[in-house]
Amino acid sequence: MPSSWPPPPFDDAHARMREWDAWYTGDPERLVEIYTGERRRAVTPRLRPSTYRGGLVGGLARFFWGRPVPVGQTRQRLHVPLAADIATASADLLFSEPPRIIVDDTAAQARLDLALNSPAMHSRLLEAAEIASALGGAYLRVVWDADVAEHAMLDAVHADAAVPEWRWGELAAVTFYTRVRVDGPAVWRHLERYEPGRIVHALHVGTDTELGRPVPLAEDPSTAWAAPLVNAEGNIATGTDRLAAAYVPNVRPNRVWRGTPQLAPLGRSDFDGVEGLFDALDEVYTSWMRDVRIAKARLLVPTGYLQDNGAGRGASFDEDREVYTELNALSRGGSDTLTVSAHQFAIRVAEHRDTAEDITRTTLRAAGYSLATLGDNDGDASITATEVTAREKLSNRTRDKKARYWASGLAHVSAALVEIDRAVFGGTATVPDLPKVEFPDRTQPDPEALARTVQALGAAEAASTDVRVRMVHPDWEDDQVDAEVAAILTESGRTVPDPAKFNGSEKTSTQANSTLFR
Known part of the structure; x- marks a missing residue:
């Protein structure tokens, strides 16, 4: 096992996934941390030299979320959850209606229907598709637990919790890892390595960036269940020669890592290349809300209209009072007229709205989606199915591409599921060929x-x-x-x-x- 974790070059991939995840979760503090390289603290804002640097570091620092707040100002930044909307729309396009997984063997079909044709499994596929949209891909693996269900099950694993191994672009093995405990600087990780025919379990104690030393599985309650099940080498036999896991890329090719063999098979996030547009949209809405904030009506009144509230307690203006006494009216510029002036700035609604709509449209087009997919049908609820298809042509093409990746991944992992189910729970189900996966038509x-x-x-x-x-x-x-x-x-x-x-x-x-x- 490598000493650093995740091992190179997957540390770079996971760092990029953290950026995409920050946009997906929409947490302003995480966005500030990603683009400034430092955690947000309640301290006096300061200028950073990175803002004036060139290259990637300077580019990130000049993002709206990476700019320092000027000294003496408290700037409120607003986040628009467009990234989360895109990920949700991607999952809805694929799995709003569940796919059909078909095999020739009757017994195998019955076990597949029992394991996969349930609301819980359909919801799990929706979850996996949403994460795949954000992080560039997701893993499906076969798990089983007789105390939970009397059949094998599918589990979804996020792309930033796995280290894959490829052979000719196909998944040959994968190590899933989970942080099970953090004791100060010590980080405990549970590693599950899926190989054809077996699953290898291991528990390591290291640091945030180091895998550390292996320790017995029984030393942590979260992995103690596996201790009596593994053999001397830490293996659990699956009962099938197939790999009990599959990787489903969101879409390929991967523009960022196409020159890195270990990373090239990874999928491309829907957010890849549009992070700057997300950032610009947040800046537009923040400016819009700033206009709203500073456009509040304010009154400027002479000092004689103010009621003295006492030493150290300032003065106040009662707008319902009818009679005031002015003592020094003639001392101000020779004018004996007391005026109350109102100040209210205009809110640039049309400019901000048009800019935001154009950025949104450009972002969706770059990500492969139509504006109508996010519910913008110009208020027309009576359009026909043909018109819906025409308006969502780009989204439907993207959905068809993604469906082929999901059909391949589901076919491989479903075949492994049937064989593992037969080995663990008995039966006569066989899958000599890969199952057929059919996605329903999206538009009726x-x-x-x-x-x-x-x-x-x-x-x-x-x-x-x-x-x-x-x-x-x-x-x-x-x-x-x-x-x-x-x-x-x-x-x-x-x-x-x-x-x-x-x-x-x-x-x-x-x-x-x-x-x-x-």
Whole structure:
């Protein structure tokens, strides 16, 4: 095991993921820490030399979140959670409707449905997809615990909690790590290394940047459960030759690390390259709110209108008082007129709004999404499904690309899940080939438009009854389609008796002859 943790070059990758995570979580203090390199403290603001430097350090320091607050000012900075909105939209595009995982073996299909077709598993996929959007990818791994469920399960692991190993761009092994305890400078880490056929558990005590020495699993309550399960080498057999984990990239190629072989297979975050736009949007909204703050109406009144509140207690103005006494009215510039003037600055609403909308639109386009995906349909709630598809064309293309990565990852890890489930819980399920993963259509067709299309195809005799039923009900099984076709042919009177079976007392054979009309 390497001494530093995470080992190079993954320390650079995880540092970049921390920046993306700061935008995803939207914590202003974390953003200040990322772009200033120091924790936010309640001290007098100071200028930093890094602000005037060139290169990456100077560029980060000149971010809105990296600029120092001038001495004597308390500047309130506002964060707009556009990054979190993008990550949520990405997950919704993929898993608002769960995918279907199909295998030929009936027993394997039953175990897959039991393990994956549940609200808890669907929610876990949503979580994994949202994290993958922010960090560039996510891991799926097979876990099992008879006290929790009598079947194997899928678990999602964030990309910044793993160190992968690749072979020809495919995941060959991966080490997941978790901080289980922090005692002052001592950091306890639980390492789970997934290899084909086994999982290796280890517990290390080191520092924030060093892995440290290995210690027995029983020394910490969070890993004591694994102590009696591992063999002398710390392994737990999985019962399958497959790797019980899969990596799902958000999207490839990775622009940042394409020249680093160990990092090139990692996915690209939706935030990659648009951090500056996120920063600019926060600056615009902060300026907008500053206009609101300084535009509050203020009154300037002569000193004679102020009520003395006593020594050391200042003076106040009662705007409801009707009679005032002015003693030195003629001493001010020779004027005997006492005036109360109102000061109120204009709020530049249109300028700020237009700038914010343009930055948002540019950010979404760079990330691969349409503005309509975030709910901006110009207030028109009556648009058809065809219009929705047109407005969200860019988002749908991005969704289709991501769905292929998820289909590949789910297929590999589902095959491992079935074999591990059989080894641990028994049964006869087998998966000789990878399962098929089908994602449902995101935009449902407009029923009225679909009905017109089906009617036109029927009138033109360009599609059979079977084809038209499948167009209207794409999610139906073959037996459901056959039954519906038979019912339609019977109701329309297009069935004829089967001469080979008709004896005068039997009903017409719809099933045998309906194929004539398909």
